[in-house]
Amino acid sequence: MKLNLNIANKKEWLVKEVPVIISGPCSVESEEQVLDTVQQITSNNRIDIIRGGIWKPRTRPNSFEGIGEVGLSWLKKAGEAVNLPVATEVANAEHVELCLKNNIDILWIGARTTVSPFAVQEIADALKGVDIPIFVKNPINPDLNLWIGALERLNAAGINRLGAIHRGFSSFDKSSYRNAPMWELPIELKILCPDLPIICDPSHIAGSRDLLYTVSQKALDLEMDGLMIESHFNPSIAKSDAEQQVSPDDLTIIINQLKVRTSGSSNKDFTNKLEELRAVIDELDQELINKFASRMDLIEKIGSFKKENGVTILQIERWEEIIKNRTFLAEKAGLSNDFIKKLLEIVHQESIRLQTKVMNNSSILGDSK
Numbered sequence: 001m002k003l004n005l006n007i008a009n010k011k012e013w014l015v016k017e018v019p020v021i022i023s024g025p026c027s028v029e030s031e032e033q034v035l036d037t038v039q040q041i042t043s044n045n046r047i048d049i050i051r052g053g054i055w056k057p058r059t060r061p062n063s064f065e066g067i068g069e070v071g072l073s074w075l076k077k078a079g080e081a082v083n084l085p086v087a088t089e090v091a092n093a094e095h096v097e098l099c100l101k102n103n104i105d106i107l108w109i110g111a112r113t114t115v116s117p118f119a120v121q122e123i124a125d126a127l128k129g130v131d132i133p134i135f136v137k138n139p140i141n142p143d144l145n146l147w148i149g150a151l152e153r154l155n156a157a158g159i160n161r162l163g164a165i166h167r168g169f170s171s172f173d174k175s176s177y178r179n180a181p182m183w184e185l186p187i188e189l190k191i192l193c194p195d196l197p198i199i200c201d202p203s204h205i206a207g208s209r210d211l212l213y214t215v216s217q218k219a220l221d222l223e224m225d226g227l228m229i230e231s232h233f234n235p236s237i238a239k240s241d242a243e244q245q246v247s248p249d250d251l252t253i254i255i256n257q258l259k260v261r262t263s264g265s266s267n268k269d270f271t272n273k274l275e276e277l278r279a280v281i282d283e284l285d286q287e288l289i290n291k292f293a294s295r296m297d298l299i300e301k302i303g304s305f306k307k308e309n310g311v312t313i314l315q316i317e318r319w320e321e322i323i324k325n326r327t328f329l330a331e332k333a334g335l336s337n338d339f340i341k342k343l344l345e346i347v348h349q350e351s352i353r354l355q356t357k358v359m360n361n362s363s364i365l366g367d368s369k
Contacts, residue, residue, distance in 0.1 A: 003193040005151060008160045010197040010225065013133065017046070018260055020199065020226025022087065023251060024051040024078075027064065027240045028071035037233040038078040040248035045255050049106060050079045050086045051228060055095060056240055057112050064239040072102035079105070087135070092119065093126035100130065108135035109150060111167055111204075115139040120150045124157035133161035135199065142169040142182050147189065151196070164189060165228060166219070167201035178207020178244070181215065183222060190223070203230040203244045212246060213254050220260060229254070292347070299351045303358030313355045319348070 014020060023041050028034045038050055052075040056066040067074075072088070079086035085105035090096050091113045099107055113119045114137055127134070134154050139146040147164065155162060166186040168179025186198055200219030206212050216227050232238045235245040246254065265271065306313065323344065330340035 001192070003148065003151075003196075005155050005162065005193055005196065006160055007155065007162045007193075007195055010163070010195060013161050014163065014197050015225050016048070018225060019220055019258070020048045020197075021046060021255065022049040022051050022199065022226065022228040023047050023231045024075075024086075025232045026053055026203070026230045026238060026245055027056055028052040028054055028067050028075050028088075029239050030067075031074040031077070033233065034071075034074050035078045035081060037231060037248070038082055038084075040233055041231050041251055042082045042084070044248070044252045047082075047084060048226070050075070050082070050084050051230070052078075052086065052088055053240070054088045055091060057091060057110065058240075069098050069102075072098060072104060076102055076104065090123060093122050096123055096126040100132070106133045106135070108137060108165060109154075111137045111140045114150045115141065115143075115146060117146075117149060117153070120153050124153045124159075127154065127159055128157045130158075131161075132159070133163065134159050135163045135165045137165040137167050137201070138169065138185065140170045140179075142171075142180075142185055144185050144188055147185070148192070151193075163197040163199060163225075165199045165201050166205075166224070167228075168205035176211065177205055177215075179205050181205050181218075183218070186224070187222065197225040199226045199228055200224045201228040203228070203241070206244060208243050209235075209246050209250065212244075213257055216254060217258060220258060223263060295347070296350065296354060299354050300358055303355035306355065307359045313352060313359065 023045075025034060025037050034052055041047055052071070054066050054068065054071045054075065056064065058065050075086050075088060087106035087108060088099060088104055089110045090099060090107050091110060096107065109120060109123060113123070136147065136150045136154065139150075151162060151164065164186070166181075168177060169182050169185070171180040173180065186200075189196065190198055200216070202212050202215035202219065205215050212229065216229070219227060229251060230241065230245045231248060231251045232242075232245040233248060235242050235247055238245050303313070305311075323341065326344055327337050327340055331337060
Protein backbone atom coordinates (compact mmCIF):
# COMPACT_ATOMS: atom_id res chain seq x y z
CA MET A 1 0.00 0.00 0.00
CA LYS A 2 1.36 3.40 -1.03
CA LEU A 3 1.52 6.40 1.28
CA ASN A 4 -1.09 9.04 0.56
CA LEU A 5 1.21 12.08 0.67
CA ASN A 6 0.56 15.19 -1.39
CA ILE A 7 4.12 16.14 -2.24
CA ALA A 8 5.69 18.28 -4.94
CA ASN A 9 7.58 16.69 -7.82
CA LYS A 10 11.13 16.27 -6.54
CA LYS A 11 12.60 16.96 -9.97
CA GLU A 12 10.99 20.38 -9.98
CA TRP A 13 12.22 21.62 -6.59
CA LEU A 14 15.19 19.49 -5.56
CA VAL A 15 16.65 16.84 -7.84
CA LYS A 16 18.06 18.84 -10.73
CA GLU A 17 21.04 16.51 -10.96
CA VAL A 18 21.74 13.22 -9.18
CA PRO A 19 23.11 13.09 -6.61
CA VAL A 20 21.97 16.20 -4.77
CA ILE A 21 24.92 17.23 -2.61
CA ILE A 22 24.27 18.94 0.73
CA SER A 23 27.38 19.92 2.64
CA GLY A 24 28.71 22.26 5.28
CA PRO A 25 29.83 22.16 8.91
CA CYS A 26 28.19 20.01 11.54
CA SER A 27 27.96 23.16 13.67
CA VAL A 28 28.19 26.82 12.80
CA GLU A 29 30.92 27.93 15.19
CA SER A 30 31.81 31.42 13.97
CA GLU A 31 31.12 33.73 11.04
CA GLU A 32 34.63 33.15 9.67
CA GLN A 33 34.48 29.36 10.09
CA VAL A 34 31.24 28.85 8.18
CA LEU A 35 32.16 31.29 5.40
CA ASP A 36 35.63 29.82 4.95
CA THR A 37 34.27 26.27 4.88
CA VAL A 38 31.51 27.11 2.41
CA GLN A 39 33.83 28.94 0.04
CA GLN A 40 36.33 26.09 0.06
CA ILE A 41 33.85 23.26 -0.49
CA THR A 42 32.15 25.08 -3.38
CA SER A 43 35.36 26.04 -5.16
CA ASN A 44 35.97 22.54 -6.57
CA ASN A 45 32.61 20.78 -6.14
CA ARG A 46 29.02 20.99 -7.30
CA ILE A 47 27.26 21.70 -4.01
CA ASP A 48 23.49 22.18 -4.16
CA ILE A 49 22.64 23.13 -0.58
CA ILE A 50 24.72 24.45 2.33
CA ARG A 51 24.04 22.87 5.72
CA GLY A 52 25.01 24.09 9.19
CA GLY A 53 23.84 23.19 12.68
CA ILE A 54 22.70 26.07 14.88
CA TRP A 55 21.21 24.17 17.82
CA LYS A 56 22.90 20.88 18.68
CA PRO A 57 20.98 18.44 20.91
CA ARG A 58 23.74 16.65 22.81
CA THR A 59 23.31 13.51 24.87
CA ARG A 60 24.95 15.06 27.93
CA PRO A 61 25.27 18.69 29.09
CA ASN A 62 28.44 20.79 29.18
CA SER A 63 29.36 19.96 25.59
CA PHE A 64 28.99 22.37 22.67
CA GLU A 65 25.25 22.71 22.07
CA GLY A 66 25.39 25.13 19.16
CA ILE A 67 26.03 28.84 18.73
CA GLY A 68 22.33 29.72 18.77
CA GLU A 69 20.35 32.39 16.94
CA VAL A 70 23.34 34.56 16.03
CA GLY A 71 24.62 31.76 13.79
CA LEU A 72 21.57 31.95 11.53
CA SER A 73 22.72 35.23 9.96
CA TRP A 74 26.25 33.85 9.55
CA LEU A 75 24.90 30.76 7.79
CA LYS A 76 22.64 32.83 5.54
CA LYS A 77 25.49 35.19 4.58
CA ALA A 78 27.71 32.23 3.75
CA GLY A 79 25.04 30.82 1.44
CA GLU A 80 24.56 34.20 -0.25
CA ALA A 81 28.32 34.47 -0.80
CA VAL A 82 28.20 31.36 -3.01
CA ASN A 83 24.61 31.88 -4.24
CA LEU A 84 23.25 28.70 -2.65
CA PRO A 85 20.30 27.93 -0.35
CA VAL A 86 21.05 27.09 3.29
CA ALA A 87 19.52 24.49 5.60
CA THR A 88 19.51 23.89 9.33
CA GLU A 89 17.85 21.70 11.95
CA VAL A 90 14.87 22.78 14.04
CA ALA A 91 13.57 21.07 17.17
CA ASN A 92 10.67 23.31 18.24
CA ALA A 93 8.39 26.16 17.19
CA GLU A 94 10.79 28.83 18.45
CA HIS A 95 13.53 27.47 16.18
CA VAL A 96 11.12 27.58 13.25
CA GLU A 97 10.19 31.21 13.93
CA LEU A 98 13.84 32.28 14.22
CA CYS A 99 14.76 30.49 10.99
CA LEU A 100 11.90 32.13 9.11
CA LYS A 101 12.87 35.51 10.55
CA ASN A 102 16.42 35.02 9.21
CA ASN A 103 15.24 33.75 5.80
CA ILE A 104 16.72 30.26 6.13
CA ASP A 105 15.78 28.42 2.94
CA ILE A 106 15.35 24.81 4.07
CA LEU A 107 14.68 23.17 7.44
CA TRP A 108 15.13 19.64 8.66
CA ILE A 109 13.83 17.81 11.70
CA GLY A 110 16.48 15.80 13.54
CA ALA A 111 16.37 12.18 14.64
CA ARG A 112 15.85 13.04 18.32
CA THR A 113 12.84 15.18 17.42
CA THR A 114 11.28 12.79 14.91
CA VAL A 115 10.93 10.27 17.72
CA SER A 116 8.41 12.56 19.48
CA PRO A 117 5.03 13.08 17.75
CA PHE A 118 4.32 15.97 20.15
CA ALA A 119 7.47 17.82 19.06
CA VAL A 120 6.81 17.15 15.39
CA GLN A 121 3.23 18.39 15.71
CA GLU A 122 4.47 21.58 17.39
CA ILE A 123 6.77 22.21 14.42
CA ALA A 124 4.01 21.35 11.94
CA ASP A 125 1.66 23.84 13.62
CA ALA A 126 4.34 26.54 13.46
CA LEU A 127 4.73 25.90 9.71
CA LYS A 128 1.06 26.18 8.73
CA GLY A 129 0.73 28.64 5.89
CA VAL A 130 4.50 28.66 5.27
CA ASP A 131 5.92 27.56 1.92
CA ILE A 132 9.33 26.11 2.75
CA PRO A 133 11.01 22.76 2.03
CA ILE A 134 11.27 20.41 5.02
CA PHE A 135 13.35 17.26 5.42
CA VAL A 136 12.69 14.68 8.13
CA LYS A 137 15.50 12.54 9.48
CA ASN A 138 14.64 9.03 10.56
CA PRO A 139 14.02 8.58 14.30
CA ILE A 140 16.95 7.36 16.36
CA ASN A 141 15.22 4.00 16.84
CA PRO A 142 14.28 1.81 13.84
CA ASP A 143 10.57 2.66 13.77
CA LEU A 144 9.33 3.26 10.23
CA ASN A 145 5.90 4.38 11.45
CA LEU A 146 7.41 7.23 13.48
CA TRP A 147 9.27 8.38 10.37
CA ILE A 148 6.14 8.17 8.24
CA GLY A 149 4.03 9.83 10.93
CA ALA A 150 6.32 12.87 11.01
CA LEU A 151 6.07 13.21 7.24
CA GLU A 152 2.28 12.91 7.42
CA ARG A 153 1.99 15.57 10.13
CA LEU A 154 4.01 18.05 8.08
CA ASN A 155 2.10 17.23 4.92
CA ALA A 156 -1.20 17.77 6.75
CA ALA A 157 0.10 21.23 7.74
CA GLY A 158 0.44 22.12 4.06
CA ILE A 159 4.11 21.31 3.50
CA ASN A 160 4.42 19.64 0.10
CA ARG A 161 8.10 20.21 -0.65
CA LEU A 162 8.89 17.33 1.60
CA GLY A 163 11.86 14.97 1.82
CA ALA A 164 13.41 12.34 4.08
CA ILE A 165 16.95 11.94 5.37
CA HIS A 166 18.36 8.52 6.24
CA ARG A 167 21.01 8.90 8.96
CA GLY A 168 21.03 5.41 10.45
CA PHE A 169 19.66 4.03 13.72
CA SER A 170 20.98 3.63 17.24
CA SER A 171 21.84 0.05 18.08
CA PHE A 172 23.34 -1.86 21.00
CA ASP A 173 25.11 -4.19 18.58
CA LYS A 174 28.81 -3.55 18.18
CA SER A 175 29.57 -2.29 14.71
CA SER A 176 32.03 -0.23 12.73
CA TYR A 177 29.21 2.26 12.17
CA ARG A 178 28.19 5.04 14.52
CA ASN A 179 24.56 4.36 13.59
CA ALA A 180 23.43 1.12 11.97
CA PRO A 181 22.35 1.80 8.36
CA MET A 182 19.47 -0.69 8.37
CA TRP A 183 19.02 -0.01 4.68
CA GLU A 184 15.79 -1.98 4.63
CA LEU A 185 13.92 0.89 6.32
CA PRO A 186 14.66 3.64 3.78
CA ILE A 187 14.06 1.08 1.03
CA GLU A 188 10.63 0.34 2.51
CA LEU A 189 9.92 4.07 2.71
CA LYS A 190 10.95 4.42 -0.94
CA ILE A 191 8.58 1.62 -1.91
CA LEU A 192 5.71 3.18 0.05
CA CYS A 193 6.29 6.63 -1.44
CA PRO A 194 8.35 6.51 -4.67
CA ASP A 195 7.98 10.26 -5.25
CA LEU A 196 9.49 11.21 -1.89
CA PRO A 197 13.12 12.35 -2.22
CA ILE A 198 15.40 10.45 0.17
CA ILE A 199 18.79 11.87 1.07
CA CYS A 200 21.43 9.78 2.84
CA ASP A 201 23.48 11.27 5.68
CA PRO A 202 26.63 9.12 5.53
CA SER A 203 28.38 11.29 8.14
CA HIS A 204 26.06 10.14 10.94
CA ILE A 205 25.93 6.56 9.71
CA ALA A 206 29.70 6.23 9.43
CA GLY A 207 30.79 8.30 12.41
CA SER A 208 34.27 8.41 10.92
CA ARG A 209 35.84 9.75 7.75
CA ASP A 210 37.17 6.33 6.74
CA LEU A 211 33.70 4.92 6.01
CA LEU A 212 32.17 7.96 4.31
CA TYR A 213 32.87 6.94 0.73
CA THR A 214 31.62 3.37 1.21
CA VAL A 215 28.34 4.49 2.79
CA SER A 216 27.87 7.23 0.19
CA GLN A 217 28.35 4.83 -2.72
CA LYS A 218 25.99 2.28 -1.17
CA ALA A 219 23.32 4.99 -0.84
CA LEU A 220 23.63 5.92 -4.53
CA ASP A 221 23.54 2.25 -5.55
CA LEU A 222 20.21 2.02 -3.68
CA GLU A 223 18.90 4.94 -5.78
CA MET A 224 18.85 7.53 -3.04
CA ASP A 225 18.52 11.04 -4.39
CA GLY A 226 21.48 12.65 -2.68
CA LEU A 227 23.97 12.91 0.15
CA MET A 228 24.40 15.16 3.18
CA ILE A 229 28.10 15.19 4.06
CA GLU A 230 29.47 17.23 6.94
CA SER A 231 32.58 19.27 6.14
CA HIS A 232 34.81 21.69 8.04
CA PHE A 233 37.73 23.78 6.87
CA ASN A 234 39.77 22.16 9.66
CA PRO A 235 38.00 19.10 11.15
CA SER A 236 40.65 18.63 13.84
CA ILE A 237 39.44 21.75 15.68
CA ALA A 238 35.69 21.22 15.11
CA LYS A 239 33.58 21.73 18.23
CA SER A 240 31.24 18.84 17.43
CA ASP A 241 31.58 15.48 15.66
CA ALA A 242 35.14 16.16 14.51
CA GLU A 243 35.74 12.50 13.56
CA GLN A 244 33.00 12.40 10.94
CA GLN A 245 33.62 15.74 9.25
CA VAL A 246 35.86 15.98 6.20
CA SER A 247 38.09 18.73 4.93
CA PRO A 248 37.15 20.46 1.66
CA ASP A 249 39.93 18.55 -0.13
CA ASP A 250 38.71 15.19 1.19
CA LEU A 251 35.15 16.09 0.24
CA THR A 252 36.34 16.64 -3.34
CA ILE A 253 38.06 13.24 -3.36
CA ILE A 254 34.88 11.50 -2.14
CA ILE A 255 32.61 13.25 -4.63
CA ASN A 256 34.96 12.58 -7.56
CA GLN A 257 35.12 8.87 -6.73
CA LEU A 258 31.36 8.39 -6.58
CA LYS A 259 29.76 6.39 -9.38
CA VAL A 260 26.23 7.29 -10.41
CA ARG A 261 24.54 4.29 -11.95
CA THR A 262 21.25 4.19 -13.84
CA SER A 263 18.17 2.18 -12.92
CA GLY A 264 18.02 0.54 -16.35
CA SER A 265 19.79 0.02 -19.67
CA SER A 266 18.87 0.28 -23.35
CA ASN A 267 21.21 -2.62 -24.11
CA LYS A 268 18.95 -5.46 -25.34
CA ASP A 269 21.49 -8.19 -24.57
CA PHE A 270 21.70 -6.91 -21.00
CA THR A 271 17.90 -6.77 -20.67
CA ASN A 272 17.42 -10.28 -22.07
CA LYS A 273 20.10 -11.81 -19.85
CA LEU A 274 18.70 -10.02 -16.80
CA GLU A 275 15.23 -11.40 -17.50
CA GLU A 276 16.66 -14.92 -17.86
CA LEU A 277 18.40 -14.70 -14.50
CA ARG A 278 15.31 -13.21 -12.84
CA ALA A 279 13.20 -16.08 -14.19
CA VAL A 280 15.53 -18.55 -12.47
CA ILE A 281 15.26 -16.55 -9.24
CA ASP A 282 11.46 -16.67 -9.50
CA GLU A 283 11.59 -20.46 -9.71
CA LEU A 284 13.97 -20.71 -6.76
CA ASP A 285 11.75 -18.40 -4.70
CA GLN A 286 8.78 -20.67 -5.38
CA GLU A 287 10.81 -23.64 -4.20
CA LEU A 288 11.88 -21.75 -1.07
CA ILE A 289 8.29 -20.83 -0.24
CA ASN A 290 7.19 -24.45 -0.63
CA LYS A 291 10.08 -25.59 1.59
CA PHE A 292 9.19 -23.02 4.24
CA ALA A 293 5.57 -24.17 4.13
CA SER A 294 6.69 -27.78 4.69
CA ARG A 295 8.92 -26.67 7.56
CA MET A 296 6.06 -24.83 9.25
CA ASP A 297 3.83 -27.90 8.93
CA LEU A 298 6.46 -29.81 10.87
CA ILE A 299 6.68 -27.00 13.44
CA GLU A 300 2.94 -27.32 14.11
CA LYS A 301 3.31 -31.06 14.59
CA ILE A 302 6.19 -30.45 17.02
CA GLY A 303 3.99 -27.98 18.89
CA SER A 304 1.22 -30.57 19.24
CA PHE A 305 3.73 -33.20 20.35
CA LYS A 306 5.18 -30.85 23.00
CA LYS A 307 1.68 -30.01 24.24
CA GLU A 308 0.73 -33.67 24.60
CA ASN A 309 3.88 -34.31 26.64
CA GLY A 310 3.86 -31.12 28.74
CA VAL A 311 7.06 -29.75 27.22
CA THR A 312 7.74 -26.02 26.92
CA ILE A 313 8.14 -24.16 23.65
CA LEU A 314 11.55 -22.86 24.69
CA GLN A 315 14.35 -25.31 23.94
CA ILE A 316 17.61 -23.41 24.43
CA GLU A 317 19.95 -26.28 23.58
CA ARG A 318 18.08 -27.00 20.34
CA TRP A 319 18.14 -23.33 19.31
CA GLU A 320 21.88 -23.07 20.00
CA GLU A 321 22.45 -26.25 18.01
CA ILE A 322 20.51 -24.82 15.05
CA ILE A 323 22.47 -21.56 15.08
CA LYS A 324 25.81 -23.35 15.28
CA ASN A 325 25.02 -25.94 12.62
CA ARG A 326 23.27 -23.62 10.13
CA THR A 327 25.91 -20.91 10.31
CA PHE A 328 28.58 -23.59 9.69
CA LEU A 329 26.66 -24.81 6.64
CA ALA A 330 26.13 -21.23 5.45
CA GLU A 331 29.84 -20.47 5.72
CA LYS A 332 30.69 -23.57 3.69
CA ALA A 333 28.18 -22.43 1.05
CA GLY A 334 29.73 -18.98 0.88
CA LEU A 335 26.87 -17.19 2.65
CA SER A 336 27.23 -14.44 5.21
CA ASN A 337 26.86 -15.43 8.86
CA ASP A 338 24.90 -12.25 9.54
CA PHE A 339 22.47 -13.05 6.73
CA ILE A 340 21.78 -16.61 7.86
CA LYS A 341 21.39 -15.55 11.51
CA LYS A 342 18.82 -12.90 10.58
CA LEU A 343 16.98 -15.40 8.40
CA LEU A 344 16.94 -17.99 11.17
CA GLU A 345 15.67 -15.41 13.67
CA ILE A 346 12.72 -14.59 11.40
CA VAL A 347 11.93 -18.29 10.94
CA HIS A 348 12.35 -18.76 14.69
CA GLN A 349 9.81 -16.06 15.48
CA GLU A 350 7.26 -17.58 13.12
CA SER A 351 7.90 -21.00 14.68
CA ILE A 352 7.17 -19.52 18.11
CA ARG A 353 3.95 -17.99 16.86
CA LEU A 354 2.74 -21.29 15.42
CA GLN A 355 3.70 -23.39 18.46
CA THR A 356 2.12 -20.87 20.82
CA LYS A 357 -1.08 -21.00 18.80
CA VAL A 358 -1.08 -24.77 18.95
CA MET A 359 -0.36 -24.89 22.69
CA ASN A 360 -2.49 -22.06 23.96
CA ASN A 361 -4.56 -20.82 21.04
CA SER A 362 -3.36 -17.27 21.88
CA SER A 363 -0.87 -14.64 20.70
CA ILE A 364 2.91 -14.94 20.88
CA LEU A 365 4.22 -15.40 24.41
CA GLY A 366 7.92 -14.99 23.77
CA ASP A 367 10.61 -14.90 21.17
CA SER A 368 12.20 -18.31 21.54
CA LYS A 369 11.43 -21.87 20.53
